[in-house]
Amino acid sequence: MTHYIAQRIVQVIPVIAGISVVTFLMLHLVPGDPVLLFAGDKPLSEERAAEIRHQLGLDRPLLEQYWDYARKAVVGDLGVGLRSQRPVRDSILEVLPSTVQLTLAALTFAAVVGISLGVFAAVSHGSWADTATMALAMLGVSMPVFYSSLLLILLFSFTLAWLPATGQGGIERLIMPTLALGMTSSAVLARLVRSSMLEVLRQEYVVTARAKGLAERLVLVRHALKNALIPAVTVLGLQLGALLGGAVITETIFSRPGVGRLAVDAIGSRDFPLVQGTVLFVATGYVLVNLLVDISYAYIDPRIRYR
């Protein structure tokens, strides 16, 4: 087990280094002189441009610049935002709790609803309830998060006036973003759990469990569901990426502060240090969370660690 964990951690290091190279290069891949990004829209004299270039170290060799960037990033120094003139790290940490709250809420919603619907459909395999549940899941998979968000606002805020449409704080402002964000993932999960449940229910050990006279509920929960959920854990980890991405959209629609909205605003205002910082932060966070998922996966399924 320790060997497996160590191996996975070693595999993650080059990926994170790669992410830092990509975010570093973003600035240099923008067509035109990167100095112009920092100077804003004002016309720039040649001397002033050279001065800024020197200040930012853009006149040094690329490798040296990257080394400097990576060294600072490791200790959390992501530079200073152009518009806010605040450290990028502070801007991110300020809104991070809001994104974490939304993502976790949506993940929980997706897991509970997705697994329940999947099991329900599998148990009632072939009946109209199965067909209806799967039609619902198909609809959920095809529903873009920006459309479901708007429909929820239209229904719950404007028509029924039950929930506030925008802002952050309190459970009433968390419900709609959670529903909108978690809906797609729950549908993906429901489809997966159903097919994996159907697969498991055909296995011999389930037949044996039934043959020895176990109550159907015990067969389903203890023998079938436990094994059917193994692929669901991986998919849940991968769905976290979709949720982090979806948060970019939900945060913007519901005017919730968050890392996703920070990134979108930064791209809109061409605030490059902030763009680089948020992209680096979210991608690294995603990789680390997936590492945790992999490790917990090895705990759940012993076959993984001996492979």
Add this chain to the structure above:
Amino acid sequence: MRSVSPLADPLSSAAAAAPAFPLAVPKERRAQYGPAGDTLRRILHSKSALVGGALVLLVVLLALLAPLISPYDPIQANQRSSLEPPSSAHPMGADRFGRDVLSRVLWGGRWSLPVGFVSVGIAAICGVTLGLLAGYYGGTVDALIMRFVDLLLAFPSILLALAIIAVLGGSLFNVMIAVGIAAIPEYVRVTRGTVLSVKEREYVLAARLVGCRDQLVLVRHILPNVGAPLIVLATLGMASAIITGSALSFLGLGIRPPIPEWGNMLADGREFLQRGWWIACFPGLAIMLTVLSINLLGDGLRDALDPRLRQ
């Protein structure tokens, strides 16, 4: 033997024609039409593939015919009908500039659908090439390509697309590139996996033994195996590409107004949600129905084509 359409249901038509040998006819027919006919029959038997395929065809047709069938100009403003609710003159209402929403939805397909097609094309070409090379050559080539794939996978796809747009700027072509690059990893993985499973087969070894060049072995003997899973992946990928593409435009980072694109129309309607629900609802419905029909088609194709699911 009677000539029966291969499209007809084998069991029911056989049972009706020759009740004495209900199983004999389909078996012969299967041999007669070969594996391709067999696959085609399975596709045509899948309700999901048929309904999805017909709907996709309808959506594409409506987009192609938009200049002929849309009742109004999609961009020309007409302040007199500003925010007009759905009526017989404007079946889907009018937006704040008095533009007919129906016309804009029809024209919107001409922008949103190509994003799906082209970005899937970009992803498939890059992904299949990389997957073939990685699987066939193995070793360092494989390691390098797979590390590149790991790196792409480290970014949630919309974040990667956002980062690419941040560098390139928002435009139709850049959205296609951004969405395409973000989708590469899946194609590499599927292709590489298939190559690994077939490259030790006798016919591949035989081709190499008689002195075929690597390109020929790859293209003629290995690539055809990737076909079926690739068709499924590309179909389902188109659905997610259309969503990502319109999400970028929705965020104001893709195709910009006044060009009618479903994502930016939805963003436009968001500001008027309270006074005119129709401005956002219909373009959203267009995206959803398009994605739904593509997903139905993809699901049907997967059941018919994916050998792992065959009984």
